[in-house]
Amino acid sequence: MTDTPYSLAELVIVACAEVWRDDGEVMATGIGPLPRIGAGLAKLTFAPAIQTTDGEAWYTSAPVGPGKRTAEPEFEGIANYDRVFSALWSGKRHALVGPVQIDRYGQANISVIGDHKKPKAAMLGARGFPGNSISHPNSFFFPSHNKRAFVEGEVDFVCMAGYNPARYRNGQPPKGLDLRRIITNLCVMDFGGPDHQVRVISLHPGVTFEEVQENTGFPLAKITDEIPTTPAPTAEQLEIIARIDPNNVRASVFKDNPAGDRKAA
Amino acid sequence: MLDKRMTVDDIVDQLSDGMTIGVGGWATRRKPMALIRAIARSNLKDLTLMAGYGGPDIGMLAATGKIRKLVFAFASLDHYPLEPHFRNARQAGAFEVLELDEGLYHWGLRAGAMKLPFLPSRVGIGTDIVTQDGFDFKYVTSPYGDGEELLAMPALVPDVALIHAHRSDERGNILTLSVDALFDELLVRAAKKSYVTVEKIVPTAELDMKANSRFNLVERAMITGVAEAPLGAHPTSAAPDYQLDLKHIKAYVDSAASPEAWADYKAKYIDVPEADYQAAIGGADVVKQLPVPIY
Numbered sequence: 126m127t128d129t130p131y132s133l134a135e136l137v138i139v140a141c142a143e144v145w146r147d148d149g150e151v152m153a154t155g156i157g158p159l160p161r162i163g164a165g166l167a168k169l170t171f172a173p174a175i176q177t178t179d180g181e182a183w184y185t186s187a188p189v190g191p192g193k194r195t196a197e198p199e200f201e202g203i204a205n206y207d208r209v210f211s212a213l214w215s216g217k218r219h220a221l222v223g224p225v226q227i228d229r230y231g232q233a234n235i236s237v238i239g240d241h242k243k244p245k246a247a248m249l250g251a252r253g254f255p256g257n258s259i260s261h262p263n264s265f266f267f268p269s270h271n272k273r274a275f276v277e278g279e280v281d282f283v284c285m286a287g288y289n290p291a292r293y294r295n296g297q298p299p300k301g302l303d304l305r306r307i308i309t310n311l312c313v314m315d316f317g318g319p320d321h322q323v324r325v326i327s328l329h330p331g332v333t334f335e336e337v338q339e340n341t342g343f344p345l346a347k348i349t350d351e352i353p354t355t356p357a358p359t360a361e362q363l364e365i366i367a368r369i370d371p372n373n374v375r376a377s378v379f380k381d382n383p384a385g386d387r388k389a390a
Numbered sequence: 391m392l393d394k395r396m397t398v399d400d401i402v403d404q405l406s407d408g409m410t411i412g413v414g415g416w417a418t419r420r421k422p423m424a425l426i427r428a429i430a431r432s433n434l435k436d437l438t439l440m441a442g443y444g445g446p447d448i449g450m451l452a453a454t455g456k457i458r459k460l461v462f463a464f465a466s467l468d469h470y471p472l473e474p475h476f477r478n479a480r481q482a483g484a485f486e487v488l489e490l491d492e493g494l495y496h497w498g499l500r501a502g503a504m505k506l507p508f509l510p511s512r513v514g515i516g517t518d519i520v521t522q523d524g525f526d527f528k529y530v531t532s533p534y535g536d537g538e539e540l541l542a543m544p545a546l547v548p549d550v551a552l553i554h555a556h557r558s559d560e561r562g563n564i565l566t567l568s569v570d571a572l573f574d575e576l577l578v579r580a581a582k583k584s585y586v587t588v589e590k591i592v593p594t595a596e597l598d599m600k601a602n603s604r605f606n607l608v609e610r611a612m613i614t615g616v617a618e619a620p621l622g623a624h625p626t627s628a629a630p631d632y633q634l635d636l637k638h639i640k641a642y643v644d645s646a647a648s649p650e651a652w653a654d655y656k657a658k659y660i661d662v663p664e665a666d667y668q669a670a671i672g673g674a675d676v677v678k679q680l681p682v683p684i685y
Binding site: 165175179180181182183192193194203204205207210213214216231232234241242243244245246247248250251252253254255256258259260282284285287289292293294296299301302348 | 416427442443444462463464466471472475476477480481482483486487489490491492493494495515516517518519522523525529539553564569571572684685
């Protein structure tokens with residue numbers, strides 16, 4: 126533990142970085158500022174082999190943070206559109222993405238809210254979610270942990286496949302389906318409960334399991350009766366985060382940029 | 391001498407009601423917008439639009455009521471993640487959709503390019519891609535020892551492909567000079583006919599094909615016609631010639647706020663000759679100075 130004050134965004138970045146800890150040499154895709162900075166933190170600390178991009182078409186030697194850049198980064202490889210699919214279908218990628226809805230099976234949605242033919246809200250479309258989900262490991266970030274995101278039934282349009290036997294003609298998902306972690310403003314979860322049940326593995330400081338459960342549309346498991354607290358960023362991690370994100374984009378993710386330890390606040 | 395030069399309007403004259411039209415590019419990169427604007431102001435209707443990686447091409451044709459069915463994986467303006475005209479049309483139930491994964495879309499183009507009825511894939515399995523009403527997906531079982539059941543992604547075969555490139559000679563030897571060629575090659579190979587707009591038509595020698603070979607995506611036999619359309623991708627990018635125009639894209643986004651706002655945009659930027667459009671956006675000097683965007 127550290128006495129250095131840290132924000133909720135920085136706590137989340139550290140939790141995001143952890144998803145790549147044991148991945149080896151893979152393409153690490155973090156969508157959105159906190160997952161992207163998290164991938165950078167992982168690369169500069171315990172996961173130096175992962176490859177990250179400039180957000181457009183190149184792999185870079187050092188992580189590129191969000192927002193304005195002072196210099197052009199050093200490019201170490203090409204990640205054009207065609208190559209991204211070649212890489213992801215090989216399985217050598219772990220993406221940390223931000224869907225709009227997720228359900229108890231890990232099925233995730235970014236396409237529509239409501240009926241697919243005439244949606245209440247049309248969003249992006251399925252993008253590459255279907256292929257990602259059955260090809261390589263995936264983790265998730267949700268900035269607002271609530272029942273609109275963590276839905277009671279199935280998501281409105283299943284873009285990412287999950288652990289739902291009814292969705293598979295032989296009852297079994299493809300071998301590549303590997304859902305890892307869910308990081309939110311309240312906690313960190315995985316799919317390690319019985320039959321891949323979503324399970325709380327750490328609570329952010331000052332958050333209770335009951336609070337998480339009340340904001341989730343399906344029953345959650347616990348890793349242990351006494352759920353650990355999400356580790357606070359170390360002083361070294363905070364320094365590296367500031368280096369990756371000199372524009373301080375991380376301060377704009379959560380309203381009023383709250384402190385990471387809500388007990389102390 | 392083989393001469394495939396046409397005008398943008400000549401190309402639109404080759405299109406007809408009910409056609410399946412494939413559009414190249416990606417969101418805000420190398421969309422053939424001069425052609426899209428010309429289609430938007432034409433009398434064409436009931437189009438099936440294949441735009442897997444959609445941007446203002448989808449939005450503009452949605453807002454002008456040209457689409458009967460849309461085959462796509464997403465519609466986005468990237469820096470403005472949601473395509474507002476696409477949203478308005480979808481939420482009004484204005485057209486049918488076949489929603490695909492990005493990779494599955496390119497797999498369908500690849501099948502079309504290879505003249506195969508389908509290609510097997512795992513992509514889509516376990517999702518609502520395979521349960522939607524837009525298409526009755528079938529499966530194949532691997533004939534080898536593994537016996538895995540796979541999705542049979544049908545070939546996507548547009549009647550016409552429309553893409554934007556940087557250079558061409560009059561025979562249709564084209565160069566796509568951007569870092570990322572996207573999937574324009576497969577789209578052209580899958581389509582029955584392909585029309586290309588380019589920034590500049592030059593003598594063959596000026597293509598400097600020996601130095602630029604990697605930018606030549608397809609044989610000229612695949613190219614039906616080529617039209618010179620400078621700034622023809624605007625407001626999307628045709629880097630390295632010019633970057634996307636975020637200010638114009640913002641104006642386009644704002645035009646979805648009301649029917650009046652859209653009527654204003656349409657009158658100023660669509661229902662005008664391309665020369666007036668170019669003047670309205672500040673001309674080539676301004677567009678070529680647009681800053682490189684941050685991702």
